[in-house]
Amino acid sequence: MDDDNRVTRRRVGDAEIRRANRRWWDTDANAYQAEHGAFLGDVDFVWCPEGLREADARLLGELAGRRVLEVGCGAASCARWLATQGAHPVAVDLSAGMLRHAAHAADRSGVRVPLAQADALALPFADGSFDIACTAFGAVPFVDDSAALMREVCRILRPGGRWVFSVTHPMRWIFLDDPGEGGLTAVHSYFDRQPYVEQDETGVATYVEQHRTLGDRIRELVGAGFRLVDLVEPEWPEGHDGIWGQWSPLRGRLFPGTAVFVTEKRGQERGAPRPR
Structure with missing residues (x-):
């Protein structure tokens, strides 16, 4: 198989997706941390390559005393930052390689949080266990x-609990993953939900990433039992000249690269007395 066939858009079965991404993140963990670890920090909550920090954005609301689940935590820098704010975080990830880096970062920083290896589609927690979930x-x-993921997160949240997550902005899927001028021309249909797939010489997927439209995401959230509080599209900040994959100052000044969905589980209104 030539290099042109190593990257494609095609349907992939669930089992192949799980194997591919677990293996990818286990194998790539060292390289990922070497490239991005300094930007993300050991004890910091950075939402996106634009550099939006939870310390400034406050999308999660009140943290002191809250039980927080970080889903797909990677090296768990966000969970450690949450612990310094008085929250009680737990961090989960599918990748043992990334969790190894989470343990190393805890040793370096002295900030420790509970870590668990878990599938986001089968979280090992009781219903209503957390006040906040984030990734x-x-x-x-x-x-x-991903609709099932939304339902699973909703299950482990109490009524009124907040679920906040950042993803690549759906409109970015129209363009190539190119931080330069080649990434300014629309080449894909926004409505093509086939995932981005990297595969080996035999055609077996080695990395899979999914695309959903903005409407898809909102329907998933509403269907799971959430209400949308805000949709944040961070602007590229002045003086930020870093490049992260397809994120760059050139593209960031023209259109958003990240979407942050801020939601709450329907039911008890936020701020109402909580049952003991």
């Missing part, structure tokens, strides 16, 4: 049945 580019783009 910065974790889990959501890597599962085929």
